[in-house]
Amino acid sequence: MLLEDILAEYIYHCKAKGFTPKTMLNKRQEYKQFMKYLIDKRAVSELESITVHELRA
Numbered sequence: 001m002l003l004e005d006i007l008a009e010y011i012y013h014c015k016a017k018g019f020t021p022k023t024m025l026n027k028r029q030e031y032k033q034f035m036k037y038l039i040d041k042r043a044v045s046e047l048e049s050i051t052v053h054e055l056r057a
Contacts, residue, residue: 001047
């Protein structure tokens with residue numbers, strides 16, 4: 001599953017839980033930065049490709 005799809009599902013989940021707009025903005029920014037790092041620096045674009053090494057880096 002692509003990271004963009006995972007982010008979209010997570011954002012939907014957070015909205016359904018009733019998170020405030022400010023919290024949603026913060027979460028969206030944090031995860032977009034993390035996704036950009038994974039895609040640009042670690043060449044990972046799918047959830048299944050993430051390893052412990054990528055998370056620790």
